[in-house]
Amino acid sequence: MKRDGFGSRLGILAAAAGSAIGLGNIWKFPYITGENGGAAFILVYLVCIFLIGMPVMLSELVVGRKGASNPVGSFKKIRPKSKWKFTGVLGVATGFIVLSFYSVIAGWVFAYISRAFTGKLVAIAPEELGDFFGGLISKTGEPIFWQFIVLAVTAFIVIAGIQKGVEKYSKILMPVLLGLLVVLMIRSVTLEGASKGLEFLFKPDFSALTAKGVLEALGHAFFSLSLGMGALLTYGSYINKEEKLPSLALQITIADTLIALMAGVVIFPAVFAYGLDPKMGPELIFITLPTVFHEMPLGGFFEVLFFVLIGIAAITSTISLLEVPVSYVSEEFNMPRKKTTIIIAFVIFLIGIPSSLSFGVLGDVTIFGRTYFGNLDFVASNIMLPLGGLLLSLFIGWVWGTKNAIQEATNEGTLKFAFASAYGFLIKYVAPLAIVVILLYATGVIS
Ligand code: TRP
Numbered sequence: 001m002k003r004d005g006f007g008s009r010l011g012i013l014a015a016a017a018g019s020a021i022g023l024g025n026i027w028k029f030p031y032i033t034g035e036n037g038g039a040a041f042i043l044v045y046l047v048c049i050f051l052i053g054m055p056v057m058l059s060e061l062v063v064g065r066k067g068a069s070n071p072v073g074s075f076k077k078i079r080p081k082s083k084w085k086f087t088g089v090l091g092v093a094t095g096f097i098v099l100s101f102y103s104v105i106a107g108w109v110f111a112y113i114s115r116a117f118t119g120k121l122v123a124i125a126p127e128e129l130g131d132f133f134g135g136l137i138s139k140t141g142e143p144i145f146w147q148f149i150v151l152a153v154t155a156f157i158v159i160a161g162i163q164k165g166v167e168k169y170s171k172i173l174m175p176v177l178l179g180l181l182v183v184l185m186i187r188s189v190t191l192e193g194a195s196k197g198l199e200f201l202f203k204p205d206f207s208a209l210t211a212k213g214v215l216e217a218l219g220h221a222f223f224s225l226s227l228g229m230g231a232l233l234t235y236g237s238y239i240n241k242e243e244k245l246p247s248l249a250l251q252i253t254i255a256d257t258l259i260a261l262m263a264g265v266v267i268f269p270a271v272f273a274y275g276l277d278p279k280m281g282p283e284l285i286f287i288t289l290p291t292v293f294h295e296m297p298l299g300g301f302f303e304v305l306f307f308v309l310i311g312i313a314a315i316t317s318t319i320s321l322l323e324v325p326v327s328y329v330s331e332e333f334n335m336p337r338k339k340t341t342i343i344i345a346f347v348i349f350l351i352g353i354p355s356s357l358s359f360g361v362l363g364d365v366t367i368f369g370r371t372y373f374g375n376l377d378f379v380a381s382n383i384m385l386p387l388g389g390l391l392l393s394l395f396i397g398w399v400w401g402t403k404n405a406i407q408e409a410t411n412e413g414t415l416k417f418a419f420a421s422a423y424g425f426l427i428k429y430v431a432p433l434a435i436v437v438i439l440l441y442a443t444g445v446i447s
Helices: 009-020 023-035 039-067 071-078 085-117 126-137 141-159 162-189 195-202 211-224 231-236 245-273 281-295 299-332 337-357 372-400 402-409 420-442
Strands: none
Touching: 009 162, 009 231, 009 245, 009 299, 023 039, 023 085, 023 211, 023 245, 023 281, 023 299, 039 071, 039 195, 039 211, 039 231, 039 245, 039 372, 039 402, 039 420, 071 085, 071 231, 071 299, 085 126, 085 141, 085 231, 085 281, 085 299, 085 337, 085 372, 126 141, 126 281, 141 162, 141 299, 141 337, 162 245, 162 299, 195 245, 211 372, 211 420, 231 299, 245 281, 245 402, 281 299, 299 337, 337 372, 372 402, 372 420, 402 420
């Protein structure tokens, strides 16, 4: 059977940018920027994205296209009978875990969307929003219901395949996402007092920057670009040999970064215009922003747009997370795609239930001082993803060789790649070193 694949360059870009652009950009990036003092943090983040994230991204795309298979199959193809296939296995396992808790947060977004449409959300008084949010996520049934819906929608798209599922829906959803962002940006920056928010975002105050902030920037760069578990490797395996991977990596990186910055431009001017606190942490979009919408003329309308926007961003990301284990199981064990997808999505749902309950009935059950959710998030985001990225960089830099990677990136020298030697240097030395530092920091070896 011919392997499924992307149909057009634009489709590839929509799907890959769709993977990268997610809750990481619109939920997490703004709040960690808020916590770390704004512009100075953003500058560090940009350095991490372009010097470390982008080379690792190109490497994933290259390994996937060379191997023309899922993460495990691709390593097997390039280095047969070696242990490198376990890098792929690690990636697949990471996919299970990340999707299991990512779908919980995406579920909250869906719960908000349902209330935004009926106008219930905008009607909630600001002083009650905290209780509303806390009440919602600590319920037992409802968040699990929405988590199930998120996974069901994701599975529906993944079942349809790459070209007829992932690509088709990304090509519809990503332009909608961009349109919504532009409308919301214009709304936010035209509020009275918006300029303070822009200043916060774009005028660096380096005194607010800490070592912890720098490491957080690097870790988040990885997560935001969907690196470290073979998601873009898997997408790379569906790309044909004539596509220019270096320019694709550049475009995905720019798109991801621009959208994160645009989300900042939507959020901070509005937060400052209404005299609210930019340092609210994870609750920034769930409590602070609904306060803004409550106060703003036509707020109910803009609130719908905003939460639909995050919902779209989340779904195009969950698709890529689910595609990794689905491609692995269906290819390596020769299972039909539909059945595989349903089973895996259901298993992920089961793993995710205690994550959802971590905000309610399981809130007091902690191991190492963290809830079930906290532990999965910590292990996956701070250890498994960086470890996956480290192994991949070492594989390219020291095992398969940057020469071979560049040969693949340029389709055996027929395509141009102006920064080939810079790429080789970054992936061989800079990326592994930087990632080792994140890992040591995350595990508490250095502090
Ligand atoms: N990058 C997405 C975000 O910013 C999340 C995501 C999708 C992801 N696929 C991934 C993160 C693979 C790590 C690895 O929300």
